[in-house]
Amino acid sequence: MVYQIDDATAVASLPALPTDNIGTPGFFTGGSTSGGAPTRVRYWWLNMVQEELRNLVIAANLTPDKTNNAQVLAALRSMFVTLGGGKYQVAGTVMLGRDTTFPGLRYSYIGADGETVEDGGYLVSSYGTLLSGSTQVGDLTIGPDGRLSYQSVKMAGSYSVTALLSDIVAGTGLGNSQGTNGYQILPGGTVLQYGANSSGSGGYSTPNFPVAFPTKCEGMIVVESAATTNWAAGKPTLHGVQGYPSKVQADVYSMIFSGSGGGWGGMNGLGYFWWAWGY
Structure with a gap:
């Protein structure tokens, strides 16, 4: 127990320590049969022991408790x-x-x-x-x-x-695949995918994503991949996504301009790159 003495004779402030040395520091005795006096227990010594133990409890942020005899042990364990x-x-x-x-x-x-x-x-x-x-x-x-x-x-x-x-940090810890067609899963669950393809009959094609989007594909961009091959003089190409991509693939339509005085029309074999994102 480290609760301060609360006897009616106790005082509120710690008394000053004696400045004189009464004797040589040593150990307690209980007296002797030859007439030696037992050691007196002085007030300042009791205050010193009391405050030394109480300060341990206070330093451990514990509240001195008159009914708890294990607070010094708890304080030592805490600190x-x-x-x-x-x-x-x-x-x-x-x-x-x-x-x-x-x-x-x-x-x-x-x-x-x-x-x-x-x-x-x-x-x-x-x-x-x-x-x-x-x-x-x-x-x-x-x-x-x-x-x-x-x-x-x-x-x-x-x-x-x-x-x-x-x-x-290297970009490989959350699932990825690299190559002509690939994907990368980012922290937070966003999935980026990319690839290359070419148009089929009438300009239509359905590129498959390298990996299925867990929830949905939010968008897709398709651009020309072989301009020097497909673009004759005055004959640009145009690629676009038809409808909304599913979680596993998208429908792409590829057109070419037929030249001066002509118009746009779907064509087989038009190469393109695509980029899709989702989660």
Whole structure:
């Protein structure tokens, strides 16, 4: 208990400490059979012990409680750690040290109630054979392939590695395909797709998307891809999307101008590039 003495004889302010040295610092005695006097307990010494213990409790943001004899222990657990292992090595102790399961530093901490010891996970840990010798720093892990990833250590014994951060930076961590026809999934779920195609009979064609849009295709642009081949003198081409694209494909109509005095008409074999976006 670190509650201040509340006897009727107590005073509100801490009395001044004596300035004179009465004797040599030492230890208490209970007197002796040869007539030695027992050690007197002085007021200033009792105040010193009381305030030393009470200051620990106050520093830990706890309220001194006259009925609680474990507040100093709770304060020490809240403010300090013990070297030697994680929560699962010695239950009920705040620790920073090596865990018995994996080599590395694990930590635990006092919860919001000021008493319950919570597991904080690993600060640095080598998971050994589970992840082929990977090293974890907090929730960030260097995997067996040497790339940075995010690690969850509370998956019922399963250590699940999610998308690699280095892949996301490189543009490969969220699903993609590169080539003449390709796509890229962006953070947030937006999907960008592109490709090349040519018109069929009468100028009609139906290019398929490399991957189906999960919800919908929001738009599509089609442009000429072989102007030097298709464009004769005065014969430009025009490509457009017919209707609204589905999640898997779009209808494209390609036309060419027949020249001076002519008009527009669909034509087979007109090459084009397309660009689509959605989510």
